[in-house]
Amino acid sequence: AQSVSQHNHHVILSEAASLELGCNYSYGGTVNLFWYVQYPGQHLQLLLKYFSGDPLVKGIKGFEAEFIKSKFSFNLRKPSVQWSDTAEYFCAVNADAGNNRKLIWGLGTSLAVNP
Amino acid sequence: GAVVSQHPSWVICKSGTSVKIECRSLDFQATTMFWYRQFPKQSLMLMATSNEGSKATYEQGVEKDKFLINHASLTLSTLTVTSAHPEDSSFYICSASPLGGETQYFGPGTRLLVL
Numbered sequence: 001a002q003s004v005s006q007h008n009h010h011v012i013l014s015e016a017a018s019l020e021l022g023c024n025y026s027y028g029g030t031v032n033l034f035w036y037v038q039y040p041g042q043h044l045q046l047l048l049k050y051f052s053g054d055p056l057v058k059g060i061k062g063f064e065a066e067f068i069k070s071k072f073s074f075n076l077r078k079p080s081v082q083w084s085d086t087a088e089y090f091c092a093v094n095a096d097a098g099n100n101r102k103l104i105w106g107l108g109t110s111l112a113v114n115p
Numbered sequence: 116g117a118v119v120s121q122h123p124s125w126v127i128c129k130s131g132t133s134v135k136i137e138c139r140s141l142d143f144q145a146t147t148m149f150w151y152r153q154f155p156k157q158s159l160m161l162m163a164t165s166n167e168g169s170k171a172t173y174e175q176g177v178e179k180d181k182f183l184i185n186h187a188s189l190t191l192s193t194l195t196v197t198s199a200h201p202e203d204s205s206f207y208i209c210s211a212s213p214l215g216g217e218t219q220y221f222g223p224g225t226r227l228l229v230l
Contacts, residue, residue, distance in 0.1 A: 032217050044159075044208070044221040051217065090158060094217060101147050101212045103219060107158045 002027045002095045006106035013081055014114050021076040021109050023091035032094040033074040034103065035065055039087045047089075050074065061085070083115045118142050119211050121222035128199055129230055135195045136225045138209030144189035145211035149219060150182070153206045165192045189214075199229040 007022035025031065035047040048059025055067040065076045074091060091106040118141040128134050138148055146167050151159040163173045163184050171184035181203075183195040192211075196203055206226050210219040 034218070036221075043223040044210075046218060046220070049218060101217055101219065102149075102161065102164060105158045105161075110156075 002093070002104050004091055004093050004104050004106040006089075006091050006109050008109045009107065010110045010112075012112045012114065015083055016080050017113075019076070019078040019081045019085070019111070021089055021091075021111070023074045023076065023106055025072050025074070025091075025093045025095070025104070027072075027093065027095040029095065033065075033067060034092040034094075035059065035063070035074070035076050036090045036092060037087045038090065038108075044090070047076070081111075081113050083113050085111060086113045087111060116142050117213065117218075117220040119209065119220050119222040121207075121209055121225050123225060124223060125226040125228075127228045127230065130200055131198055133195055133197045134199055134227060135193055136207055136209075136227075138192045138194070138211065138222055140190045140211040140213075140220075143211075143213045145192075146189065146214055147212045148186060148192040149210045149212075150184060150192075150194050151208045151210070153208055153224070159208065162194075196227065199227070201229045203227065204229045 004025045033050040036044045037047045038044050047063050048057050050057045050067045058064045063078050067074050089109045092103040120139045122137045148165040150162045153159050161174050162177045163171045165171045165184045165186040167186045173179045186192040206224050208224040210221045
């Protein structure tokens with residue numbers, strides 16, 4: 001069965017530290033990949049997405065993610081986190097890209113950034 | 116752009132009553148809308164995929180007679196929780212995909228409490 005796994009459930013960092021959140025998926029076909037963020041008390045927002053082309057994609061607020069097809073991974077990175085990055089981060093995969101828009105979700109990673 | 120609204124934002128009802136939740140795409144047309152439940156500290160659980168002008172596709176384990184979905188226009192989908200019970204208390208979130216688009220944009224969610 002198709003699945004998405006996020007390796008870190010809880011991450012605690014200090015401001016200015018670098019961030020990398022892992023995301024792996026299990027599907028051999030064409031995929032669209034997404035990272036969404038949910039700030040405390042707010043709704044889900046799209047951080048960035050990959051459909052095709054350059055495997056290194058840049059999103060909002062200084063985030064980027066790299067699609068490595070051979071590793072079935074789409075890890076999220078930010079070189080220097082801020083307190084305002086405290087949020088829940090979800091990786092999602094459309095494992096039947098072009099045929100339907102149903103997303104398969106990871107369980108999320110809770111990030112806490114200490115000022 | 117790509118704003119999705121939900122109404123109401125929260126609702127409290129008595130057991131046995133029905134509750135309708137609206138999901139609107141405010142600045143785009145959406146052929147496909149999705150309904151999710153989100154449990155505390157957990158990821159999103161897809162309940163159903165709603166396509167304009169056709170019957171919704173429900174995920175395994177979701178009772179279609181209990182969770183009625185109507186997608187009557189390209190900007191509106193409704194979820195009706197019929198004969199609600201306390202176990203239906205949850206955070207219900209909708210998302211919408213623009214015509215020809217692969218990205219889902221999320222509403223702010225509706226918190227339902229059934230007493």
